Amino acid sequence: MAGTPPKDRIRDLRDAIRHHEERYYIHNAPEISDEQFDRLLHELERIEAEHPELVTGDSPTQRVAGRPVEGFATVEHRTQMLSLDNTYSDDELRAFDERVRKGAGVGGDPIAYVAEIKIDGLSIALTYDEGRLVRGATRGDGVRGEDVTANVRTIRAIPLALRSGPPGPIEVRGEVYLSRASFTRMNREREESGEPLFANPRNAAAGTMRNLAPALVASRGLSAFVYQLVGDGARAMPPTHSDALAAMQSWGLPVEPHWQRLDGIDKVVAFCRSWAEKRRTLEFGTDGVVIKVDDLALRERLGATAKCPRWATAFKFPPEQAHTKLLRIDVNVGRTGANTPYAVLDPVLLAGSTISMATLHNAEDIARKDLREGDTVVIEKGGDVIPKVVAPVLSLRPPDSKPWEMPTTCKACASTLTREDDEVIWRCVNESCPAKLRRGLLHFAGRTAMNIEGLGESLVEQLVEKAIVGDYADLYRLTEATLARLDRMAEKSASNLVAEIEKSKTSDLSRLIYALGIRHVGEKAAATLARHFRTMQGVLKAPIEALQSVREVGPVVARSVRMFADEPRNRRLIDRLEKAGVNMTTSLPKPAEEPGPLAGKTFVLTGTLSAMTREQAIEAIERLGARVTGSVTKKTSYVVAGAEAGSKLEKARQLGIETLDEAALRALIIKQHA
Ligand SMILES: [Zn+2]
Known part of the structure; x- marks a missing residue:
């Protein structure tokens, strides 16, 4: 739109984006493709980046403030929010x-x-x-x-x-x-x-x-x-x-x-x-x-x-229920080694879909409900997507039925199952359990983990079955010759895969931590750990108190990381990955110690800002290395006064501290970014 003043173009784009958001998210009837929508949004983002003075809090580009909040403030409702009979x-x-x-x-x-x-x-x-x-x-x-x-x-x-x-x-x-x-x-x-x-x-x-x-x-x-x-x-x-x-x-x-x-x-x-x-x-x-x-x-x-x-x-509504036969209780093995029982049912129509399996949660739940193989059972689809087994119909129970017993060994590898005191899930702790290994390798190679393209399910199946790969480190010993001998593996794809595996060695530590599949450590926790501890050894050697003291790492994650690190097998795995040349460091910025252009400065915000939210202002100031505090002292560098600023502004004047209005703050931010 050459010639259109940016202000007008921004207004038109915002109107258009709001209109299409409404079509898509409210009426479920989009008029344009996702790609066309993204193009509008990107154009708006581009123009706003060029003209930061035109950004307002209600622009569709400002939906995510990006900065985690420290907690939620309590607010009082205008009138009580009643519940219903x-x-x-x-x-x-x-x-x-x-x-x-x-x-x-x-x-x-x-x-x-x-x-x-x-x-x-x-x-x-x-x-x-x-x-x-x-x-x-x-x-x-x-x-x-x-x-x-x-x-x-x-x-x-x-x-x-x-x-x-x-x-x-x-x-x-x-x-x-x-x-x-x-x-x-x-x-x-x-x-x-x-x-x-x-x-x-x-x-x-x-x-x-x-x-x-x-x-x-x-x-x-x-x-x-x-x-x-x-x-x-x-x-x-x-x-x-x-x-x-x-x-x-x-x-x-x-x-x-x-x-x-x-x-x-x-x-x-x-x-x-x-x-x-x-x-x-x-x-x-x-x-x-x-x-x-x-x-x-x-x-x-x-x-x-x-x-x-x-x-x-x-x-x-009455819950949607049906009766059917519980043919048998089977066990599924997950990546963490959890052996989870599930019900294999005589297929039955319930709420519009055919149900042949249902979750049984855990052995205790089965014992509590006394569900037995061969029982006629009531199944229910409530708010949950996966149907559950509610209860057996005792009057229809076959006379020779026996209570179900949880197997004591892993369904996949026959290792003895264990469980922690406070848990109801039985787990296989055998690190080379094929079921865990298969799931684990797929996770390790996943797009958000080590991102090894081409390492799919059938290939993993063969690598584990033929004992070519016994843990993650073995992936880095794979050669084209070995891979080319496997089913459905052309020479071309073998060499591509070797290249992909090679490339994955340079992945950031945050991806590696996530790829290891440590329990409770998702992508976000992995990135936090990497940013904070910088190296794999830093993470592995951190005492539990140090882990817990990291913001956003709770006691559950800390304990889980510690348990992982204390296991000699895991230490050996990490050593072998390191010897194979896998990167053990992060290039993510260290959270607190990036010296920004305003490092050492302290800001106090008071009054109401109009073009940006308070959170956005704090984020922008902190990104530049300065701190935002609540009260005005002699050490305060700047007081930012929005509309209706009160006593803090008064105090700043008394102490002779420089005050900025919103426009001046914006100018400062833009200048420092340039
Ligand atoms: Zn097992």
């Missing part, structure tokens, strides 16, 4: 309607309700001021929640700026959720990195929202719906809930589209029945329908009990 049957729904009609004093007249699909996620409250997202908070205990604004900003279904709407502050409430597809993808990745799996999308969404790294939150693909506009008394609210939903929709907020306004409880019952059947057609988890009185004036009259409003109820 549950109903489980048509009769209970009708009883609810009776109570509403009695409270309303309308006799036999039907009440107008709004029925909405109940989203199985995490409740949140969003505040917009002058059409801009200024705060996102979790429900917490209903009175006080946690300020998760930085994380909420990464959710692309939530607009950073409203298309239209009231100018003053408004609060909308809704639910953050993870789609089934994102949930499946996330658990697959966690399984590969040896991290514990989330039980269901709701737990995954809640766990993600409480993560302190917005960049990680952004990568998880959370989405959101809003379902309530909160009045503050001062402003005229739409007279009905259905008007409020329509209004929120028109402002560009994500409203779940299947809601209906229904006259009388009969239609509500029919709506609930119909969605109990169709619930699996939705791309998100749902466990019921929320029914609300539409007329807000009537809601006022009905009021609330201490915990629940009298004008709404949640109808819970």
Whole structure:
């Protein structure tokens, strides 16, 4: 767009990106390809990089602040976030309607309700001021929640700026959720990195929202719906809930589209029945329908009990269950050596899919439920994606059945299984267990680990089976001649693979640590350890206290790293990798000791910034090596005063400390970066 002033082009791009985000993330009906969308975003990023003075907090490029937050501040909700009473049957729904009609004093007249699909996620409250997202908070205990604004900003279904709407502050409430597809993808990745799996999308969404790294939150693909506009008394609210939903929709907020306004409880019952059947057609988890009185004036009259409003109820769907035969209990061996039992079932249709396997969690769970091979069992699909076995049908139990016993040896290598005191999982600790080795090699070669392209499943299978590779270090002894003798291995691909393996030697220490598959050490923890300890020996020799004292390394990770390092076999493996020429150092910057151009300077922020968030300002200042502190002292180098700066600015003047307004701060940042 030669000739267009950058300011105008930025405005057009932002409008276009917001429009397409809404099409994609809210309406699920994109008008352009992902590639075209990325091109718009990249153009905007480029122009904003050239004109940093034109960047504003509500630009679509500013979703991820990038900087982990230290913790969540507690915030008070404008009005209490109530929970809902549950109903489980048509009769209970009708009883609810009776109570509403009695409270309303309308006799036999039907009440107008709004029925909405109940989203199985995490409740949140969003505040917009002058059409801009200024705060996102979790429900917490209903009175006080946690300020998760930085994380909420990464959710692309939530607009950073409203298309239209009231100018003053408004609060909308809704639910953050993870789609089934994102949930499946996330658990697959966690399984590969040896991290514990989330039980269901709701737990995954809640766990993600409480993560302190917005960049990680952004990568998880959370989405959101809003379902309530909160009045503050001062402003005229739409007279009905259905008007409020329509209004929120028109402002560009994500409203779940299947809601209906229904006259009388009969239609509500029919709506609930119909969605109990169709619930699996939705791309998100749902466990019921929320029914609300539409007329807000009537809601006022009905009021609330201490915990629940009298004008709404949640109808819970019955769990989807089926009966089938438990043919046998089998065991699967994972990368960490976990021997996990699972149920092999007589295939049965449940909730639209054929089920032939179900999780059994662990031996204790099987014993508690007394599940036996040959039993007829009840299986259930709840919020979880993987069906579970609920209970045996004792009346149908064959007379000769015996309680199931967990094997004492590994399914793959027959080594004796062990378990830690506080764990229910039995593990194979044989380092050369073929099942562990196979999974481990695939992980080691993975794209985010050592990135050895061409080392696929069938090849790994052969290398392990023919005892050519007994551990990760053996990979570095592979020759073209050895590889060329394997099935489906052409000369060309053998030489390519050898080159790939050679190339992997230069991988950064962070990748190597992750590739080793140390329990609980995912990509992020591996990078943190590398940045902090610099060399493999540094990590291996670090006492547990030193490991624990690293920010973002918890006691679980620290203990796991220590256990790994204390195992002589692992030490030998590392030695052999080192001798093979694998890089044992990192080139990642050391977190605290990068001397920036402003090293040694101290900043204090006060008042409200307009073009950037407080977090962004802190990040920018810290990137330049300076520190940001809370109170003004003689040692403070600069006080940055935004709008409505108070006593801190006063103090700075008294002490003769240089003050910067927002523009001056921005100029300083730009100058130092140049
Ligand atoms: Zn084994």
